[in-house]
Amino acid sequence: MKTRSILMVAAAALALSACATSTPYAPAGFNGQRGGYAEQRLETDRYRVSFAGNSVTSREQVEMGLLLRAAEITVENGYDWFSTVERATDRDVRYQTFPDPFYRPYSRFWGPSWRYYHRGYWSRWNDPFWNRSDFDVREIDRFEANAEIVLGRGTKPAGDPNAFDAREVIANLGGRVTRPM
Template identity: 75%
Template sequence: MRLRFLKPALLAATAALALSACATATPYGPAGVDSRYGYSDQRVDADRYRVSFAGNSVTSREQVEMALLLRAAEVTAESGYDWFSTVNRATDRDVRFQGIPDPFYRDRYSPFWGPAWRYQRRGLWSPWGDPFGREFDVREIDRFEASAEIIMGRGAKPAGDPNAFDAREVIQNLGPRVTRPM
């Protein structure tokens, strides 16, 4: 008898876990064939790279920009340089709207809607029918992508440049704060 009640609860918990796994921020990793989200970099010159990071709709602007700086620092360290400076840096926001139908709405052709459902004719309005159609909730979905062109250098970073970063300090400070793939 207890199994009969346990089975629906187990199915509901499994479904909730599966849905929560879909709604996670973009993990820090390379963008590739499986996903367009993550980082990518391209060498432009001997000491210059173009670096970008694209996040999904649950990844905040702050997380995207933090991952971009971390990737720029990693590219700098892997190339044997000590610091980098961002030359061109931009964060793009992609906005789209999604209409979600109201799950509790019943149209006039439903047998449970109202007493006049059998008698309504096309084009006639009735107090039991909605003349404007089905109701929708509208949700705004934001997605951020940050990109930068970096110049790398050796030695101490330039003191007067606010766009210059010490690569090892950035890795040490931001590395633990990004979400890594499991």
């Protein structure tokens, strides 16, 4: 009976983890989601843009969402290109432990009646296996990209690796982001 309930819990955990999806390309807090894009106007032609992902959103997806939002802001305001003045991607790492669902501290072979031979006598004390509790450790990464952008009209500056043609970015990245359902 106990084994059956452990298997059911493990199956439910696997089903829930299969449902986890990356952060969709939408405003931060859309439908209660964690992550998304946000922007703040600093001057007429200057914005701060950010995109935060959840634990299953890759760094590439986060940076793609940031560039796409910067391009959309550029076009929405009647400009042709944008240049990133400052750009950074932060990684937040945390570790989570999960108990091993198949570990049973007491069984008919290993339990309180089992004794450990140590320094000439049998004892359960000083047993390296006595207080054993198996668990799995999982590393969870979250990425957040942010940039300060300057908008411009006309042709983008030649030779500036931080300048992007907004319409080209939208054409190239618009179909590669996950949109909300």
